[in-house]
Amino acid sequence: MPLSWLFGLLGGLMIGTAAALMLLGLGRIAGVSGLAARATGLADAGPPHTLAMAFILGLPLGGWLMARAMGGVSLSIPSTATLVVGGLLVGFGTRLGSGCTSGHGVCGMSRFSRRSILATVIFMASGIATVAFMRMAGL
Amino acid sequence: MKQISLALLAGALFGAGLALSGMADPAKVRGFLDIFGAWNPTLMFVMGGALMPMGVAWRIQAKLRAPLAAERFNLPDTTKLDARLIGGAVLFGIGWGVAGLCPGPAITDLALAPRAAFVFVLAMLAGMAAFKFTSPRQPTARNLTADWGGRKDER
Incomplete structure (x- = not known):
């Protein structure tokens, strides 16, 4: 898509504005891993449960609305095995x-x-190394 | 109620931004990390765009006594550069590279690619649970102070 950098920039501005709302409105960091853990009872510390839950529910809601407004977004889905391995590492690592x-x-x-x-x-370096390794290994 | 609505609004704006930016697409994220192959630099603009409003927000925050809709700021005050931080970032980066998903896009994708996102989010919660049950319990008296991940470092 020729305008993908512009969509990236606009999307980024929205993400930053959302994080600024959390900071200036509620005095909290918009850290998704921490809020997800808090919302599911997997974190001992953090914002009130209901607050974390509201933010986490907002994510797919906003994604859905944007996808509708754009007439759909294209996603390419990785294999189930990579989803499971990636998810486990992302969950443990972010905590x-x-x-x-x-x-x-x-x-x-x-x-x-x-x-x-x-x-x-x-984590950028480790992500880059992982993708490079998988490319070399033909995964 | 005001706080809950504000959190929901922030979450929705965040999710909409992820969907618009392309970060919700695992293949694009892996393309961004593939600097030795078919590198797709688009996502640099996402990070750049996100940092701008937050840069302004921190300057405003420094002048405020309290947030607009809450009693006080609950912000991380840890400054330690320790093995936990480094090890966690290494593991997270590997998982990010393997699947092309980090927590925000994964949860957003529950609405866009439900089956795949559900598998990832379930595995992610299992990873979080594994951490919770293998790490020493944190002192609960300081529950009000959040770290980046909603967790306070031990002292």
């Missing part, structure tokens, strides 16, 4: 490392948090 692309990447880096900048550099 161990206290955040994911939203919490460390968007919220933490814009705060110039050393922890978040380090985490983001590492």
Whole structure:
């Protein structure tokens, strides 16, 4: 798509605005891994349950509305095995490392948090290495 | 009620942004990480676009005593660069590279590609549960303070 960079930029602005709403409105970090864990009772600390649940329910709701407005979005789905392996690692890793692309990447880096900048550099590098390895191994 | 609506609105705006940006597509995300192959740099614009409003928001936050719709700011105050942070980021990155999904897009995709997203989210919650039940319990007296992942580091 020739305009995909523009969609990327606009989508990014929406994501950042949503995170800014959480910060300035509710005083919270819009970290999806932490909010998901909190919403499902898998985190001991964090925002009130109902708050986390509302944000998490909003994600597919907003995605659905946007897909309708755009007349559908195309997704290519990976194999079930990669979904399971990827999901397990993403779940464990984000809890161990206290955040994911939203919490460390968007919220933490814009705060110039050393922890978040380090985490983001590492998970980017590790993701790049993983894709390169899978390409070499023909996976 | 005001707080719940605001959280729902923020979540919906976040999910809509993910769907518009292309981050909801696992193949695009893997293309972005594939810098030694068929690299697709589009998602740089997503991160750049997201960082701009947040950069402004942090400047405003520094001037506020309290958030607009809550009593106080509950923000991470940890500064430790420890093995937990590094190990967690390494594992998360591997999972991200394998499937092309991180938590936000995965949960958003529950509405866009329900079957696949359900498998991933279930596995992700299992991974989170595995962490919860293998790590020492956190002190609950400090529950009000959230870390990036809603978790406070032990002291």
